Amino acid sequence: GAVVSQHPSRVICKSGTSVKIECRSLDFQATTMFWYRQFPKQSLMLMATSNEGSKATYEQGVEKDKFLINHASLTLSTLTVTSAHPEDSSFYICSARLPGLEYEQYFGPGTRLTVT
């Protein structure tokens, strides 16, 4: 149980375009999902916390207008990277928290974004 999927697994886009990444909890309902970014040889950096039916909470330094997060249902959260630039190239990982378990997060497989 507690499986989280992400789509796509890899995406290459041109500078200036937008990319949408989906995160789904497959066998449970996730009231809270998290979006992380990881640059090569660095640790995970929390970008935002996404709560179903409400606005996402962004970490300091993360641009809300650039990284649009929508958590429209209990099983789906999306991250849209708008007007992507090469410096946005990174590994984006989502995780979901099981209801009632305040600490445990289950990670999706990640999305490798390359902006050319």
Added chain:
Amino acid sequence: GQNIDQPTEMTATEGAIVQINCTYQTSGFNGLFWYQQHAGEAPTFLSYNVLDGLEEKGRFSSFLSRSKGYSYLLLKELQMKDSASYLCAGVDSNYQLIWGAGTKLIIKP
């Protein structure tokens, strides 16, 4: 501030034992996670400690000392597939995960 410290890189030999240390400072404490991350993949859960002591799971064990703000991950009978980064993450009073930078473990034959 909140901080997680762990060594950047360690090297060990196949079949041996290695201990990866982690010290933490968090605002409040609701436990500590260890995750394994292979290159290009998402982290996978290894262990969660909230009480002092050692928890053993097969070849992997995790230890916690809350009074010392210290944890370690012990890997026994190392295999080549154990080559990965090991991430230590503390859980603060808001149940946020505070991540360490990860320890890259290199296993040599």
